[in-house]
Amino acid sequence: MAEETEKGSSLATDQRRGFLTKALAVACGGLATFPPLAAALWAVLDPLRRTAGAGNFVPVADLNNVPADGLPRQFPVIADRVDAWTGFAAEPIGAVYLKRDKGSETVEVLSATCPHAGCFVEMDRESKCFRCPCHNSAFTLDGGIVAPSPSPRPMDSLECKVDKGGGVLVKWQNFYTGIEEKVARP
Amino acid sequence: MSATSSSSSESQQRAGMLAQLADWFDDRTGYRAFVHEALYERVPGGARWRYVWGSTLVFAFMTQVITGLVLWASYSASAQTAWESVFYIQYEMTGGWLLRGIHHVMAQAMVVLLALHLMQVVIDGAYRAPREVNFWLGLILMMLVLGMALTGYLLPWDQKGYWATRVATNLAGLVPLVGPSLQQLVVGGPDYGHHTLTRFFALHAGFLPATLVLFLVLHLTLFRKHGLHAKQPVTKPDGLFWPDQVLKDAVAMLAVMAVVLGVILLPALRAMLAGEPLVTGHFGAELGAPADPSQPYAAARPEWYFLFLFQFLKVFEGWGATGEFLGAIIVPGLTLGVMFLMPILGRWSLGHRFNVVFTLAVLCGAGLLTAMALHEDYYALWADRSAYADVEQLLNETGGDPQKLAMALGNDASKQAVFEKRRHEYEAIRKSEAFLVAVKQAKADAERAIELAGRPEKIPPTGALALIRQDPLSQGPRLFAQHCASCHAHVDPAAAEAEAVLAKSSAANLFEFGGLSWARGLLDPAQVAGPAYFGNTAHKDGDMVSFVTDDLSDTETWKPAEVKAVIVALAAEAGLPTGGAAAGQVKKGRELMADTDRCGSCHAYGDNETELGYAPDLNGWGSREWLVGIITDPTHQRFYPDTNDRMPSFGVGRDGGTPTLSAAEIGLLADWLRGSWYRPAASVHETAGVNQ
Structure with a gap:
């Protein structure tokens, strides 16, 4: 504006025309740039509408293969998996710990994912506890917190059932990490 | 925030603070002077529409950067994932079709804008001193843009990109001395694959755009240094870049974007108006079938802006590698060379005229060649082939033999000339x-x-090509055409061309083999000895034909309901739809088939103890297993051990060698013949009747 007045064109009509030209230029430029920006944003946000579709019971092991000695054993979770465009049939998609107490027919299941930051929790056979290699969270064999621990909650237990044939089925789910409540991811 | 309006002193205070903040920022960056310099460039003679092309090109490039970066975020460059990830972008991601559509169409718009910008610069003589270097920078930018167009075409790894790139890289191999090494470097090895993609992608999204940005900065810096070259003579007073020229530029950008969106959305609008179901993935940029080096691809053509080069190469047809070298490298190289010399030639007024004429000639020539290429490709759409029936006939009669042709034309030179034309x-x-x-x-x-x-x-993790290679609908027709169609027809009897196709066949028509309609025709006295069944085979005078024509037409011994029951039972045996026949009807048919006074007198079926070998086994007739069996070995005891009529044993290697067809290929053929392939849920209704 200052430049225009310097040039001495102080007529109100000129100013109004100048303003109109500027407004039109900005409007046209904005309109022209809008479609690629909008399409880009639209596509970038695509992952937000994807869900894991979790919550299915997946066969994990045979009851006979889970020793009734109160010690957790690691089993891979094998299921069909979709990764964007690829469909994988019967692939290891994660791991769980199965534990059966002496003489018991029920199986307790703990997810191997650390509730603190999502690392893979390992079993320390010597000291009979679970340890996370990332930030030293430690858990009892039942999954309870061993203080002091960076983990805000005990290890995540998963629903489990044993079918007639003795197959152990686990409801495979992932949970949000780093918070006190156990909330399943969608 | 409270809804009460702030007092005027408060707002003044706030404005003062904002100005202070701006001052602070300006002190440290000098942004005001920068903005001032950028916006208040003098435009000699005032803003004009003819100056917009450079700005539209920058705008187009920015559009490509924005859309390209997001495409990059979803693209995966490997032979098993490139097509697949582009499919995902186009068909599964929200807005992916629009994103890719804008990128694809804007790339083409850029080529057009380049031509317009070049034309404007040459016609206005804007390359003259002191702007020579900037003109050269512009030419380099043009080559970079064309390079990006060329490399981008391959990235979806579909048939057209793949084959077009094969041609382009093979041409690179014609460069003397370094050609073969150059080609191998570009391709990333001796053959096309992962590294072709990773290299092209690195060129397309990394090296070329980075170089382009560098040259663009130089181009714009020099442009600002020398100022805008005004169209002579200057008659109007000078204007300012902002807002006068910016408005014109912005309107031009908007127009370019409108055209791009129009190209993407008009087909969608047309589909909507026609009431077709709207699949957004079908709009924007096309995605062909995945690249397959094992399948011929006669539809291979470069993108339209390179069609002129494709057509130009045809001029040198018959010259061998020398011709291709001339057409693909020497002539385009010389043309570019002349363009680089333009600023020097342009010092003389005659030279300037030459430059203008040369540029227009090159552009018109390219346009003409493009039109010629399109005309050749689409000629049959408007040409009347029936007007050449006599030529076709004469060629068929003589087999194209020059001597016979000359004889047929009475050795008349003028007639021969007309005929040749x-x-x-x-x-x-x-x-x-x-x-x-x-x-x-x-x-x-x-x-x-x-x-x-x-x-x-x-x-599957092995990629979409593996999926297609296991698909009966994709592979069946190809295998059939290659191995079966020299004898068997596969034509809908109701189709217009059915009669002509059947007349040429020398074995049964296998259209909907095993289904109700096929079985109905087989047991129809009017059809069984026709060309669709045994008419053109050695079985024409066989027992089956005489059984159908004599016994079945006698309604005393074979009641129509009984024939119908057998038809239904045959379809049931094949495991194909029986048109909702009652279980009792099928059971009745099966009893008739097993009855040793009826079908069972020749055919083995159920527990009828008729020996195999005289007539084909009716157990599982037309089923996948039965079809695989007869294609593998028709001379097997179950089929025609003694009366096989010319059919090769496709699954049996001669003298223990490799069979003509693998077990997988025979399975694909059997599945295709039975109409057994994947159908998307939405189209079940239209295809369910395929075998009825």
Whole structure:
């Protein structure tokens, strides 16, 4: 504006025309740039509408293969998996710990994912506890917190059932990490 | 925030603070002077529409950067994932079709804008001193843009990109001395694959755009240094870049974007108005079938802006490698060389005129060559082939033998000349027809690939090509054409061309083999000895034909309901739809088939103890297993051990060698003949009746 007045064109009509030209230029430029920006944003946000579709019971092991000695054993979770465009049939998609107490027919299941930051929790056979290699969270064999621990909650237990044939089925789910409540991811 | 309005002193205070903040920022960056310099550039003679092309090109490039970066975020460059990830962008991601559409169409718009910008610069003589270097920078930018167009075309790894790139890289191999090494470097090895993609992608999204940005900065810096070259003579007072020229530039950008969106959205609008179901993935940029080096692809053409080069190469046809070298490298190289010399030639007024004429000639020539290429390809759409029936007939009669042709034309030179001319035209139609058929096939292949990739099971880790190679609908027709069609027809009897096709066949028509309609025809006295069944085979005088024509037509011994029951039972045996026949009817048919006074007198079925060998086994007749068996070895005891009529044993290697067809290929043929292939849930209704 200052430049225009310097040039001495102080007529109100000129100013109004100048303003109109500027407004039109900005409007046209904005309109022209809008479609690629909008399409880009639209596509970038695509992952937000994807869900894991979790919550299915997946066969994990045979009851006979889970020793009734109160010690957790690691089993891979094998299921069909979709990764964007690829469909994988019967692939290891994660791991769980199965534990059966002496003489018991029920199986307790703990997810191997650390509730603190999502690392893979390992079993320390010597000291009979679970340890996370990332930030030293430690858990009892039942999954309870061993203080002091960076983990805000005990290890995540998963629903489990044993079918007639003795197959152990686990409801495979992932949970949000780093918070006190156990909330399943969608 | 409270709803009460702030007092005027408060707002003044706030404005003062904002100005202070701006001052603070300006002190540290000098942004005001920068903005001032950028916006208040003097435009000699005032803003004009002819100056917009450079700005639209920058705008187009920015659009490509924005859309390209997001495409990059979803693209995966490898032979097993490139097509698949582009499919995902186009068909599964929200807005992916629009994103890719804008990127694809804007790339083409850029080529057009380049031509316009170049034309404006040359016609206005804007390359003259002191702007020579900037003109050269512009030419380098043009080559970089064309390079990006060329490399981008391959990235979806579909048939058209793959084959076009093969041609382009093979041409690079013609460069003397370094050609073969150059080609191998570009391709990333001796053959096309992962590293072709990773290298092209690195060129397309890394090296070329980075170089382009560098040259663009230089181009714009020099442009600002020398100022805008005004169109002579200057008659109007000078204007300012902002807002006068910016408005014109912005309107031009908006127009470019409107055209781009129009190209993407108009087909969608047309589909909507026609009431077709709207699949957004079908709009924007096309995605062909996945690249397959084992399948011929006669529809291969470069993108339209390189069609002129493709056509230009045809000028040198018959010159061998020298001709290609001339057409693909020497002539385009010389043309570019002349363009680089333009600023020097332009010092003389005659030189300037030459430059203008040369540029227009090159552009018109390219336009003409493009039109010629399109004309050749689509000639059959408007040419009347029937007008050349006599040429076709004469060629068929003589087999194209020059001596016989001359004799047929009475050794009359003028007649021969006329014939040669018409023969040339006739062959042009044939060529165009072949191209159009290939385009249609390519389209069908692409649609099928997309249909398969969209299955709920998704694409296997081995990639979409593996999916297509295991698909009966994709492979069946090819295998049939290659191995079966020299004898067997596969044509809908109701189709217009059925009669002509059947007349040429020398074995049964296998259209909907095993289904109700096929079985009905087999047991129809009017059809069994016709060309669709045994008419053109050694079985024409066999027992089956006489049984159907004599016994079955006698309604005393074979009541119509009984024949119908057998038809239904045959379809049931094949495991194909029986048209909702009652279980009792099927059971009745099966009893008749087993009855040793009826079908069972020749055919083994159920527990009828008729010996195999005289007539084909009816157990599982027409089923997948039965079809695999007869294709593998028709001379097997179950089929025609003594009366096989010319059919090769496709699954048995001669003298222990490799069989003509693998077990997998025979399975694909059997599945295709039985109409057993994946159908998307939405189209079940239209295809369910296929075997009824």
